[in-house]
Structures are given as C-alpha cells and as structure tokens.
Amino acid sequence: MARIIVITSGKGGVGKTTTSAALAMGLAQRGSRTAVVDFDVGLRNLDLIMGCERRVVYDFINVINGEASLNQALIRDRRCDDLFVLPASQTRDKEALTKEGVGKVLDDLSQTFDYVVCDSPAGIEHGATMAMYYADDAVVVTNPEVSSVRDSDRMLGILASKSRRAETGNEPIREYLLLTRYSPERVANGEMLGLEDVQEILSLDLLGVIPESMSVLNASNAGIPVILDSESDAGQAYGDMVARYLGEELPHRFLEVRKKGLFSRFFKE
Amino acid sequence: MAARLMPGNRYFAWLRSGISMLLGHRDRGSTKTKSMTAKSESEGNAPSAVVELKAAAFTLPVIRLLDTDMDTVAEQLGAKVDQAPEFFRNAPVVVDLSALPAGADEVQFPLLVGLLRGHGMIPVGVRGGNASQNRAAEVMELAIMSETATRNPRQVTTKPASKPAAPAQTAERLPETTKPVTGGSFKLITHPIRSGQRVYTREGDLSVVGPISSGAELMADGNIHIYGPLRGRAMAGMNGDTQARIFCQSLEAELVSVAGRYRVSENIPTTLRGVPVQIFLDQEVLRIEKL
Ligand SMILES: Nc1ncnc2c1ncn2[C@@H]1O[C@H](COP(=O)(O)OP(=O)(O)O)[C@@H](O)[C@H]1O
Numbered sequence: 001m002a003r004i005i006v007i008t009s010g011k012g013g014v015g016k017t018t019t020s021a022a023l024a025m026g027l028a029q030r031g032s033r034t035a036v037v038d039f040d041v042g043l044r045n046l047d048l049i050m051g052c053e054r055r056v057v058y059d060f061i062n063v064i065n066g067e068a069s070l071n072q073a074l075i076r077d078r079r080c081d082d083l084f085v086l087p088a089s090q091t092r093d094k095e096a097l098t099k100e101g102v103g104k105v106l107d108d109l110s111q112t113f114d115y116v117v118c119d120s121p122a123g124i125e126h127g128a129t130m131a132m133y134y135a136d137d138a139v140v141v142t143n144p145e146v147s148s149v150r151d152s153d154r155m156l157g158i159l160a161s162k163s164r165r166a167e168t169g170n171e172p173i174r175e176y177l178l179l180t181r182y183s184p185e186r187v188a189n190g191e192m193l194g195l196e197d198v199q200e201i202l203s204l205d206l207l208g209v210i211p212e213s214m215s216v217l218n219a220s221n222a223g224i225p226v227i228l229d230s231e232s233d234a235g236q237a238y239g240d241m242v243a244r245y246l247g248e249e250l251p252h253r254f255l256e257v258r259k260k261g262l263f264s265r266f267f268k269e
Numbered sequence: 270m271a272a273r274l275m276p277g278n279r280y281f282a283w284l285r286s287g288i289s290m291l292l293g294h295r296d297r298g299s300t301k302t303k304s305m306t307a308k309s310e311s312e313g314n315a316p317s318a319v320v321e322l323k324a325a326a327f328t329l330p331v332i333r334l335l336d337t338d339m340d341t342v343a344e345q346l347g348a349k350v351d352q353a354p355e356f357f358r359n360a361p362v363v364v365d366l367s368a369l370p371a372g373a374d375e376v377q378f379p380l381l382v383g384l385l386r387g388h389g390m391i392p393v394g395v396r397g398g399n400a401s402q403n404r405a406a407e408v409m410e411l412a413i414m415s416e417t418a419t420r421n422p423r424q425v426t427t428k429p430a431s432k433p434a435a436p437a438q439t440a441e442r443l444p445e446t447t448k449p450v451t452g453g454s455f456k457l458i459t460h461p462i463r464s465g466q467r468v469y470t471r472e473g474d475l476s477v478v479g480p481i482s483s484g485a486e487l488m489a490d491g492n493i494h495i496y497g498p499l500r501g502r503a504m505a506g507m508n509g510d511t512q513a514r515i516f517c518q519s520l521e522a523e524l525v526s527v528a529g530r531y532r533v534s535e536n537i538p539t540t541l542r543g544v545p546v547q548i549f550l551d552q553e554v555l556r557i558e559k560l
C-alpha cells in the first residue's frame with residue numbers, strides 16, 4: 001500500500017509543483033517506487049518541471065475515462081527508474097476528475113508504488129479537493145507572507161474536514177509545513193515573516209525551509225527537479241526535506257543572511 | 270436606523286412543536302393551515318396517539334435589519350428594548366433581512382443572536398435573506414421562514430418552511446463548520462482551530478487545547494476555555510447567560526463577546542494583549558481582566 005502525499009497551498013505560485021517534483025525525485029532516488037500525479041488540469045506544468053513534456057501521450061483524465069491504461073499513461077523518468085509521472089490534461093475540463101475516478105486511479109497506483117505524490121492546484125477548487133481527499137499526508141507549502149500564512153491556515157482547516165480520513169473517522173491526515181521562497185535578507189529587513197512567526201501562527205511540524213534561489217528557475221527551465229542540483233542551496237534544502245519526511249532529524253539550514261563574499265567580509269569589521 | 274421592530278406582523282410556518290417533543294428539538298415554528306393530524310400508526314407499533322400535528326398561526330415580532338453594522342444595531346436595539354423590556358422577555362422574534370442593501374456586508378449572525386438573547390428574546394428564524402445569508406443563519410440554528418408560506422398556505426403542508434428552499438449547491442460559505450454539539454455538558458478539542466472553522470457548544474462549556482487562528486470562531490452557551498492564544502473570535506453565553514466567561518492564555522482576539530456584549534480588537538487595550546485574561550460581564554459591561 002502506497003502512502004499518498006498531497007502537496008497543497010491556499011495561494012498559487014508558492015512552489016507546490018517545484019516541491020512535488022523534488023519530493024518525488026528524492027523518494028525515488030532513495031529506492032522507493034514513486035509516482036507523481038498532476039492534479040492541475042488545464043494548467044499542467046509538472047511534466048515541464050520533470051522534463052518529460054515531450055513524451056506525454058495519455059494523461060490522468062484519459063485513465064479515469066478508461067481511454068488509456070495506467071501503464072500507458074505513466075511516464076518513466078529517464079534519470080531514475082523508480083520514478084513515474086502521471087501528467088494532467090491541458091485541455092479537459094477539471095470536472096472530469098470525479099471522486100470515484102480519482103479514487104480508482106490512486107487505488108491502482110497504491111498496489112504497485114510506495115509513494116504517490118499529488119501535485120495539487122491552489123485553493124479549494126474542485127481539483128484541489130480531489131487531490132487532498134485521499135491523502136495520508138499533506139505538505140502545506142507556504143511563503144513567508146501574511147496572506148500566504150493565513151491561506152495555509154484555512155487550508156489546514158479544510159484538510160481536517162474534507163478528506164476520506166476525516167469522513168471515515170480514521171486517524172487524521174498528517175500535516176507538515178514547508179516554508180518556501182524564504183529570503184533571510186527580506187526577513188531581516190522586515191519585508192517578510194520570519195520562521196518563528198510562521199511557526200507560531202501555524203503551529204505545525206516543519207518539514208523544511210527552502211531558500212529563495214535562482215537555481216529553482218534555472219532547474220525548471222532545464223526540466224530538472226532542483227533536488228538534483230546538489231550544489232545549490234535550494235537543492236540541498238529539498239534534500240533535507242526528504243530526509244526529514246523519512247524521519248531523520250536535521251537542523252534547518254539557509255536561515256541566516258549570507259555574507260556578501262570575501263571582499264565585503266574583509267571590510268566589515 | 271439600522272434595525273426596525275415590526276411587532277404585529279403575522280407569520281406563518283409549519284408547526285413543528287409536536288414532532289419537536291419527540292426529537293427533543295426546541296419549538297420554533299408557527300403556521301396557519303387546515304389542521305392535520307399525524308396518527309401514531311405511522312410510527313410502527315406505538316401504543317396510541319401521543320402526537321398530533323396541528324397547524325396554527327402566531328403573531329411574532331419581526332426585527333427588520335436595515336444595516337449589518339452590529340455596533341449600530343446593538344445601540345439602537347438596546348434603546349428600543351429599554352422602552353419596553355417586558356415586552357421582549359422570552360419573546361420569539363424573526364429577523365427580516367429583505368431590507369438590507371444588496372452589497373451589504375455579511376450579517377454577523379452569532380453576534381446578532383447573542384445580542385437578541387442577551388436582551389431576553391428568543392430568535393427563531395430569518396426571512397427575506399439570500400442564499401448565503403440563509404446558510405449563515407442556519408449555522409446559528411435559525412429557521413429559514415419562507416415568504417410564500419403566507420400567501421399559499423397549502424404549500425406549507427407539503428414543505429416544512431424551516432428548510433431552505435433549495436439545498437446549497439456550492440456550499441462554500443461555511444463548509445468546514447464543525448457540527449454543533451447537542452446535549453453534552455462540555456466539549457473538549459485538542460487541536461488548533463483554523464481560519465474558517467467554527468465550533469459551537471450548545472448548553473455547555475467549550476475547552477480548546479491549542480491556538481485559535483485569526484478567522485476562526487468559537488461559540489458556547491457556557492464558558493470558553495482556551496489553553497493557547499486566542500487570535501480569532503470567542504463568544505460565550507450565546508444563549509444570553511450573563512454569567513458565562515472566556516478564559517485564554519494569550520489574548521490576541523479579533524472579537525470577544527459574552528451574552529451579546531462584545532468588543533472588537535480595536536477596543537482591547539494593548540496592556541491586555543498577549544497576556545492571560547478572563548473576560549466576563551460586570552453590571553452589563555464587558556470586562557477583561559488579567560489572570
Ligand atoms: N525556492 C524558490 N526560489 C525561487 N523561485 C521559486 C522557488 N520556488 C518556486 N519558485 C518559482 O515560483 C514559481 C511558482 O512555482 P511553482 O512550483 O510552479 O508553484 P505552484 O505549483 O505552487 O504554483 C515558479 O516560477 C518557480 O520557479
């Protein structure tokens with residue numbers, strides 16, 4: 001039985017897809033069979049970030065409608081044999097994601113995979129509620145801004161009531177906080193909320209803090225999940241996130257303002 | 270004028286008192302139709318008829334809301350009640366929403382209900398509201414009284430007027446409402462209450478171990494105890510109990526109220542923010558005191 005993980009947020013553009021790709025790749029690299037599913041019908045971009053957009057033949061909705069088998073639609077990653085992508089449809093109506101249809105696909109995936117990572121659209125629209133409904137774990141992706149934190153809080157309320165686990169009275173979804181696009185400089189000069197502030201408001205297990213980093217944009221332009229860029233700060237932070245998800249205890253990194261470089265360090269004091 | 274009282278309006282709705290006795294619901298309807306008797310045979314092998322369905326007409330005072338600003342409503346209503354406090358004691362009242370301007374802010378039903386109960390009235394229902402107002406009213410257990418009932422009494426026999434005309438299809442307004450707790454003497458919650466969530470403990474106390482987020486709402490007929498920061502709203506004494514209190518470990522609230530007397534964040538002195546407090550009524554005045 002796979003563990004189903006939903007990557008969700010109240011607001012769009014906070015880094016859900018980036019995170020889904022990183023988490024899926026990280027789990028697969030550690031030898032777990034992992035599928036990552038794009039629920040963002042009409043705005044699909046997981047395939048782009050995974051670098052498999054030119055190999056898409058069938059999509060999630062084809063499988064739901066019985067027009068293709070799961071095996072036909074799953075795209076195996078070229079870099080990692082244990083990783084598979086189930087792309088979203090760019091053209092279909094998101095209402096095609098029916099509760100039964102999604103449940104059936106996730107059930108089938110659960111038979112052969114260890115982890116199913118669900119890349120959710122933002123907010124509480126249909127696609128998002130479908131992505132969270134069957135989840136065992138939820139990663140709530142939040143930027144260090146008041147509005148994003150507030151929306152995440154609201155998402156957590158919805159997660160607590162609108163899931164299969166809530167409806168059947170099972171153990172509730174495990175909820176984790178992931179703080180992304182964290183800029184210590186902007187925190188220092190008061191433009192963004194600090195880590196403590198966010199944790200204080202959300203009081204949630206912190207899975208990681210991903211720094212704001214050029215490497216994310218570069219990686220997604222190249223179709224490479226940023227976690228594979230082990231030189232970069234964001235890549236390392238995502239690596240830590242995967243380790244923490246699997247139970248390792250690691251200190252949080254990249255929280256301090258970085259020194260400008262040798263030159264400025266010389267002249268500082 | 271924010272609120273106008275319209276005593277003498279005739280109001281008709283499905284009489285539920287007979288059924289209510291069986292189900293333990295509070296009686297809150299009234300109606301006028303040809304009477305109709307429900308025989309107990311329909312209940313299976315009950316011995317003999319113990320319930321009868323009858324229709325009757327009642328005249329209820331109607332409170333017409335002209336504005337959603339609860340400060341003004343509270344003020345003007347208070348003045349009205351002061352003129353004839355006895356008239357309102359235990360009086361069932363209906364809130365009429367039809368005169369609210371189209372773009373008006375949401376009606377703060379928890380506050381309104383608290384306010385009416387605080388003055389001794391028993392708010393039983395609303396009429397003339399739009400779909401979202403009706404949903405919000407239902408959360409507060411107010412009946413949706415349909416206008417057509419007065420005009421076409423026969424319809425009333427087939428359709429209880431206390432149900433909304435059409436079930437909410439999008440149900441997005443208050444989807445994650447926690448169901449009211451009935452009958453119990455208290456409710457204990459050990460997880461955070463998030464923005465958009467509501468908890469209402471009827472006839473008892475509510476205790477929460479965890480933070481109350483801004484945008485979350487706690488309501489109880491009795492006391493409210495919060496072992497954590499209160500950043501949202503807390504309303505104790507919802508049924509008008511002026512002895513109810515609110516306790517919290519850190520007051521950062523958007524609004525607090527006891528039996529309808531309330532204070533918003535703006536009117537909470539900074540010296541009382543972020544510290545443990547209790548909130549209670551002292552001679553009708555809401556007091557916040559450091560613990
Ligand atoms: N840590 C980061 N640093 C810099 N840019 C980021 C970071 N995370 C995400 N982004 C950028 O933000 C945008 C939205 O990211 P994406 O993962 O698509 O968010 P979502 O799926 O939540 O809409 C993208 O342009 C992405 O490159």
Ligand SMILES: [Mg+2]
Pocket residue numbers: 016017040045120121
């Ligand atoms: Mg996305």
